[in-house]
Amino acid sequence: MKEFEENAQSEVGVMSPEYVNAVTLVVTALCVVQLVRVLWNWQTEGLRSIPTKGSLGWPILGEMPSLLRCAGTYTLESCPRSHLAFVSWLRERVEKYGTMFKTHVLFRPTIMMTTPEEIRFVLDDPDKKLSNGAPETLKRLLGSFNVFALAGQMHRDIHKILADSALVPELKRKTPEFDRLIRHSMSTWNGRTLDLLGAVQYAFFKAMTFNFFGISWEHEIADKAAALLSLVMPGVVSVPINLPGTAFYKAQNARKKLDKIFLPIIQEMRSTGSDGSSKYASVENFPYHSLLKYEINGEQLSDIAVVDILLSAILSGEGPSNVVSIALIYLKKNPPMLKRAQVEVDQLRKLKKESGEPDFSLSDLRELKYLTQVFHEALRITTIAPGVVRSATADIHFKGHVIPKGWITVAPFALIHMDPELYPEPSKFNPDRFENPPNPAIFFPFGRGNRACIGRQFTRLMVLMILYHIISNFTWEVVNFTGKLKHLPTFRLLGKVEIAFESRAELS
Numbered sequence: 001m002k003e004f005e006e007n008a009q010s011e012v013g014v015m016s017p018e019y020v021n022a023v024t025l026v027v028t029a030l031c032v033v034q035l036v037r038v039l040w041n042w043q044t045e046g047l048r049s050i051p052t053k054g055s056l057g058w059p060i061l062g063e064m065p066s067l068l069r070c071a072g073t074y075t076l077e078s079c080p081r082s083h084l085a086f087v088s089w090l091r092e093r094v095e096k097y098g099t100m101f102k103t104h105v106l107f108r109p110t111i112m113m114t115t116p117e118e119i120r121f122v123l124d125d126p127d128k129k130l131s132n133g134a135p136e137t138l139k140r141l142l143g144s145f146n147v148f149a150l151a152g153q154m155h156r157d158i159h160k161i162l163a164d165s166a167l168v169p170e171l172k173r174k175t176p177e178f179d180r181l182i183r184h185s186m187s188t189w190n191g192r193t194l195d196l197l198g199a200v201q202y203a204f205f206k207a208m209t210f211n212f213f214g215i216s217w218e219h220e221i222a223d224k225a226a227a228l229l230s231l232v233m234p235g236v237v238s239v240p241i242n243l244p245g246t247a248f249y250k251a252q253n254a255r256k257k258l259d260k261i262f263l264p265i266i267q268e269m270r271s272t273g274s275d276g277s278s279k280y281a282s283v284e285n286f287p288y289h290s291l292l293k294y295e296i297n298g299e300q301l302s303d304i305a306v307v308d309i310l311l312s313a314i315l316s317g318e319g320p321s322n323v324v325s326i327a328l329i330y331l332k333k334n335p336p337m338l339k340r341a342q343v344e345v346d347q348l349r350k351l352k353k354e355s356g357e358p359d360f361s362l363s364d365l366r367e368l369k370y371l372t373q374v375f376h377e378a379l380r381i382t383t384i385a386p387g388v389v390r391s392a393t394a395d396i397h398f399k400g401h402v403i404p405k406g407w408i409t410v411a412p413f414a415l416i417h418m419d420p421e422l423y424p425e426p427s428k429f430n431p432d433r434f435e436n437p438p439n440p441a442i443f444f445p446f447g448r449g450n451r452a453c454i455g456r457q458f459t460r461l462m463v464l465m466i467l468y469h470i471i472s473n474f475t476w477e478v479v480n481f482t483g484k485l486k487h488l489p490t491f492r493l494l495g496k497v498e499i500a501f502e503s504r505a506e507l508s
Ligand code: HEM
Pocket: 132, 147, 148, 159, 162, 166, 208, 312, 313, 314, 316, 317, 319, 320, 323, 383, 384, 385, 388, 389, 444, 445, 446, 447, 448, 450, 451, 452, 453, 454, 455, 456, 458, 459
C-alpha cells in the first residue's frame, strides 16, 4: 500500500521536500556557474586588448548608462554645455586612458578612436576589415538591403551607383526643377508664421522623391510620399516597440504605405524601358536603370530590395532641414552676419537680373562665398551625425593597439569639431573660421572614405539655394521655438521652429 502511495504521488507530480531541496540546489548552482561565466567572459573580453586601457563598465550594460545621460534634451542657449556632455564624457576617458580607449557601449565591447588620425583610419578602413554597425531599428524599418547595412563588394557597387546620381552633371540637369520646387514652396510664406523645420523637410523629401524615383514634385503622390517619409525617420531613432501609438509602430505602417507607392514605380521602370511613360514618374528622371540590372549571384535585385536601397538614401532629409533652421536662427541672433549675407545675396540677385537669367543655377554657388561659410559653420556646430560605428570583421592592428574581431569601434566627429585647439571658441557660431575651405583632415560632417555621404553635393546645393531665396526675399522673426535640441543619436531640433516671414521692404 505504501509503495502504491509513493508511486501515486510521483505519478501526480507531488514531490518530496528532499527532492525539492535538491532541485533548488542544482538550479542555484547552475545560476551561479552562469553568472561566473558571464563575469569571466566580460573580464576576458576586456583583457584581450591588453595594450588598450579603459573600462568595460557594468556587465551587459557596459558604460551605456553614463553615455545615455549625455543623450538628454538641451537648449540652444546651453549648447556649449550640451556639446560638452558627450564631448566631456569622451575627454574624461581620453585623459585617463589615452586617445584610443576601450569601453562597452551599444551592448558590444568597443574601441573608441578619438584623434583626427584615428578617425580617418576608421573612415578610410585601409585593411577593409570594418563593416557598418547599422542599428537594428534601421534594418527593421528600411529592410535588409538598406545601404547602411550593406557590406563588401555589393556595398561598394551600390554606393557608386547612388553617388553617381548625385554628382555635378546630374545635379546641374535637375537644378532648375529643384529651384522651381523651392520657389513654389515659398510662394505663400509672405505674412505667414510657419514651422520652418517641417516646411523645409517637406520640400526636401519632395526634391528627393524626384531625385531618386523620378516622381514629379507637382504630382499629388509626391505630397503623400513626403508626409509618409516624415513619419519613418522618428521611428529610426526610436526604441523599437511595435505597439500602437509608438513612433516605431507609426514608422512601420508608413513604410508599408510607401512600398505601395514606390513598388509600382520600380515595376513600371523595369517594363517601360525608355519609352518615357509611367504613371507618376518619368523614366528620364529615374537615374537607376543600372540598379535595376544589378545582379547578385546571377539574379537581379528584387523590386523590394531596390526600394530598400533608394528609401534609405532618401531618408537623410532630416539633416538638411536642421542645418537650414540653425543657420537662420544664428543669422537672426547676429545682425552683422545677417547683413553680410544679405549684401551677398542681393549682389547675386542683381547680377542675375541684369544677365536676364534670374533662375538659380549650380554655378551661382560660386558667388555665395559667405553663405558657404555659414553652411560649413552650421554643419560643424550641429555635427548632425556625431560619429559613426563600425564592426571589426577580423583583428585590426593600429598604433600598437588591437581592435579585436567582433568588437565595435566608434569614430566621434563631434569631439574633433568641438576641439578648442582646432576650432578656437568652438561653442561660438563663427562663419569666419571657414574663410578658407574646411580642412578635410579635421572636418567630417559627411564622413569620408567608402561610406562617405553621397548626398553632400545635393545638401550643399539645396541648403544654399534655400538660404539664398529666404534671405533675398524675406525678413523673419523666430516667434516660437522651444529652443530644445538633442545631440544623440543624431542632432535634431525638437518641436516646431515657428518663424514669421515678411517680404523684405527694400526689395518690394
Ligand atoms: C546635413 C545633411 C547630411 C549630413 C550631415 C549627412 C551625413 C552623413 C554621414 C556622416 C554619412 C557617413 C555615415 C558612415 O560613414 O557610416 C552619410 C552617409 C550617407 N548619406 Fe548623408 N548626410 C546628409 C544628407 C544626406 C542627403 C540629403 C542624402 C541623400 C541625397 C544622403 C545620403 C546618404 C547615404 C545614401 C549615405 C550612405 C553611404 C554609404 O554607406 O555608402 N545624406 N551621411
